[in-house]
Amino acid sequence: MKDVQINNSVKLRRTELGNLTQSDLAKQVGVTRQTMNLIEAQKYNPTIKVCLLIANALDTSIEKLFWMEEEL
Template sequence: MVEITIRNRVKLVRIEQGKYNQGELAKLIGLTRQTMNLIEAQNYNPSIKVCLLISKYLEAPVDHLFWMEE
């Protein structure tokens, strides 16, 4: 079985936009700030639903925010 790692640039895009702090974005999506921190630190793979919501609120394509590495 191939090992796949999910990477993201959520923190980078969020900070570049300056629209939300970590807690605000987490609250909009229905997560805790701690879970959002884990996602941004590459220590938690979010569900597809969470990826789509992050994409919606950051107004960025999912494939710009998340990608796979083998």
């Protein structure tokens, strides 16, 4: 299996929506603010369920929020 990096644009999308805080998004998704912070910092890869909940809360598709890149 190739090494891949999972990237996301959760913070960008959240800030595009205006005044949605990490705490607000975390509450909607059902995780802690600290977990949301780790996801946005790309230090934690959420489960597919959490990815789908985040995409739904941010009114976008999972493909626009999360993608893979091969590590060199």
